[in-house]
Amino acid sequence: MLMTERDRLAQEIRTLAARLGRNRTSLIPILLEIKRKYHTIDSYAMQVIADLLGIHPVEVNSVVSFYAFLGDRRQGRFVIRLCRTISCDMQGKSRVKRQLENDLGIGFGETTPDGKFTLEYANCMGMCDQGPALLVNDRIYTRVTPEKVHEILEECRRVFGVHAAETKEVVFK
């Protein structure tokens, strides 16, 4: 049987809900998994999740919009979160910021047109003694300098190259 992207997504959410539990306490774990895999939590996904957990889609939307790591906006394969809190700020976060923008050609809150990188700010990520710090997805980089920015991005691109062959990004609307 031919499955549409939507059916596949709904199936995946059902599997997740079966594993994590079909009740509201599983909401954030399910959302994090969906976000991690699809880099977005779209309208349809929210409605399927709401249905499975017996809540209203707008409640899912409300939770999604509250947490920095969720959010319904589509993000890139690599989400770069630069710490903007005081200690990192005092250790030169602004220059790292500028370099990231220069190297990627986008501003903070934006995603590169190829869908690879998203630039975001984060609040204190607990690396205050080794700032400036940034997270690339779950990976932490400390004592980042403007020169190191290029290196970090290249590292991401290499990873992307490998994965590009085996995982075809699922696009659903």
Place this chain on the structure above:
Amino acid sequence: MSSLPTYTEQIPEAGLRAAMGMDRPGIISAIGASGLKGRGGAGFPTGVKWNFAAAAQADQKFVICNADEGEPGTFKDRVILQEHADLVFEGMTIAGKAIGAHEGILFLRGEYAYLRGHLEAALAGRRDRNLLGRGILGSNLDFDIRIFMGAGAYICGEETALIEALEGFRGEPRNRPPFPVNTGFMGRPSIVNNVETLAWAACILGNGPEWFRSHGTEKSTGRKIFSVSGDCARPGVYEFPMGLTVAELLREVGGEDAKAAQIGGAAGQCVPAKDFKRSIAFEDIPTGGSVIVLGPQRDMLDVLHNFLEFFVDESCGQCAPCRLGTTKLLEGLDMLRKGTCSMAYLKELCSLGETMQVASKCGLGQSSPNAFLSVVANFREELMGRIPTHA
């Protein structure tokens, strides 16, 4: 970087084994006798908290470890979880026995997702060694721990907001009372303790309350892990006895020339050099461990601006004083930057800050104007009559 001497001296599972030989009131009174207070910053006596939860009648209870360390300048919980995860889990298990809970939940902030594998491995190891699961160490204690990932919200460090997140809601603090010790996760009695608190609890059971009391002050017993960052020679994690002075701390970390120290993170207070003889303790300057050293060249307005942007961004938006108050304070700072703020309006903002301290719904809102008020009180001449540098 500091070593954590008392932690490393700890014999593995000494606390848990000791607790196994004690009854529930015995464990709670040991914690009570140690004088241990919450290491997350609020300083609520841990023994009292456990006692409330132990006394509550319910079909289920929960031990929740608050690893949503998000206060600017705080990173000691990360280090504790990296280097002493077993101690934290041991503390949770002891707490489980003390209050009669069978389930522990470690709420790990999303930013620390990279620690999860390490922590899961530690948990698996404990299960293998029968330190978690059914009949722990041959006793009749059943207790296990699971990890719940946060999704990026500073406010979830507030215990009731954390519980809301666990239940699948927006991390918005609840009305108190009732308190989590009576009505917590899923409406069941729950204790929410900071990572460090639980680690100390395990140490206290292992070494006895007197050992803990031998450090610190009468009202702030024991030692404390500090996260030191900013303009100093040796930033990092330190362990000091409670009650040491700011000056002593700065000397240890190489920050003697500081003009101020922000103690307790963005929610804490800005201590000017003239007050460095004050001591860091619940009865004087309380802290969850964050010390940000501000060197002589720092522009206090920039520092304050950063803090207020943080609060505007991280306020949950639920209650009016915090949602709108933080915005007004930030707008006021922009006026100060542009040199357009009248003294009368600054006074008005300070008065607003006092309202926010007493009228906001939760600890975050109540502490969000602290930095503003202490900087305005201590560095007013630095703030007024600015000529904007970049228009």
Place this chain on the structure above:
Amino acid sequence: MSTELPETPKRAPSSQQGQSVAVAENPSAIGGTVSISIDGQALKVPLGTTILDAARRIGITIPTLCHHPDLCVAGVCRICSVEVEGQRTLQAACAYPVTSPIKVLTHTRKVRMARRHIVDLLLSDHYGHCYACGRNNNCELQALAKEYGVDFFRFGHPEKPMHEIDLSSYSVVRDNNKCVLCRRCVRTCIDVQDVGTIEVLGRGRTSHVATFLDKPLGSVVCINCGQCINRCPTGALRANDPTDEVWEAIHDPKKHVVIQTAPSPRAAIGECFGQPAGTALTFELNTALRMCGFDQVFDTNFSADLTIMEEGTELLLRLKKALADGEPAAFPQFTSCSPGWVKYLEHFYPEYIPNLSTAKSPQQMFGAVIKTYYAQKQGIDPRDIVTVALMPCSAKKFECNRPEMDDSGYKDVDYGLTTRELAKMISETGIDLPRLAKSDFDAPFGTATGSGVIFGATGGVMEAALRTVIELVVGVKVEDLFEHADIKPVRGFEGVKYAELPIPKVGPVPALLAPLFPSWDFLKGAILKVAVAHGTANAKAVMEDIKRGGPFSQCHFIEFMGCPGGCLGGGGQPIPTSPEIRKARAGAIYAEDSAYAVRKSHENPDVLKIYDEFLTEGPCGHRSHKLLHTHYTERGRYIE
């Protein structure tokens, strides 16, 4: 270890569900009460009473904004802050349950400053001018500003609108510029109605009340009940107001403007003119409407009685199909008078559309009859007739705009007016409604029955239907079974009511129904099972029970009303509406019922006449089907 989790709370955040310290049920038990001192006055209250409730008992006023008697505690506006001795911070009086003796001070310097700051902060984020707002003089924020002596905008005032006004819905207009984020609408939509149209999106400064993905209200799942409007303290939510168009029609000499008035607005409109709740102004209103320029004033009770005939016959036909002919029929039959409920069903339980009575609501039946029967009778071209409906309801605005509601060949009902909007029109004319002389409704729809009146209260449709079924089928007087024909088991504000009516014997089939039913024998010995639910959260509970095959699936007939309390608590009713006010309005409605000479729909002479003159094939006949019945749309919950 797999410790089973307790059932997850599904509704609003538990923080919004209020204190879980339940108020002591038996205050006389030892430890059932606790002493509290407020501003020096000592009193004892049941354990768990909030400071706010305790203060109200002794006449001490504490201001509130996010608090509402219908809703769970939120504690988000903090305007009710008070000082509790021994506590560093102020406490929200609405959210603080008293469980141990405390001393409270309600107007210390700290408290006054905090309240003033909170009002000032709210005003700094509230765009608009009071004199250009529909809630002028009936706004809780405005009242607070006055109470706390706001004479300038301490923290500024927005000069430009910050949000676009959402005009996409036929029923509800959202203006977030005036929203103070008290979340009363959210708690209403999610807790009270369980529809889930709006929630707070975003965090901190960006948090705002919004629909799913910030879509226009008209394109998301919304049942238009308007309960959110009724609980909004400011002008952020209002009904889509057609009064300008109605005035234009009145002033147009070519137009013949007729208005029908429903019982609930008549029982409530006095509240807009300073009368206590529960003052019915039915006949004063007739005078006022004529003075305003309406050409004819009709009583919706007429079409309510017509509804009973049509819907009741439909029920009997279904019963006949199932019991006599052994054919499948959709049971239970659901009422279809409440457009909020109808849309709720279309969205959430579309598979149950066959159960919904095809009978139109009284408003729509009336519209169709006016533009056909009445137009013919009066010799007026229906295209010159403008039909206006005075309703307690915002969903009626959506209903009259449903594309299928044009069976007369024209738009059956042109405009739906809410109680509040008509009060505004009357005020504009300078008419002092409560002091007007009484006058009757116009013929040919001037005779009403008590059965039509009670449509306004939850259980009313069921009571009216039962009155008619008992007399037409069982063949006994209702009064023989129920004192004064008051069928008490279906009355009252209980969320869900259930009743059984055994039919031990049957009477002769009345002439009107003879073409459809040769006899009632198929009903002999049957037990008619009925239920009543009001507010869509209660409706949901019943529907879920039916889906599970629970006791409600065995019912024959269920009355559903979209709003709590039924129409009298509708979203178009005067603000405020509270449990006490709903009770008072119900009192007025049942008093009116008692006062009528004719109290049963099938005895309404105007109804009998229309079946004689126009709907000659009787109830559910061909013409009835064309004009008085409708069909529904499977909408579903998913939106693009």
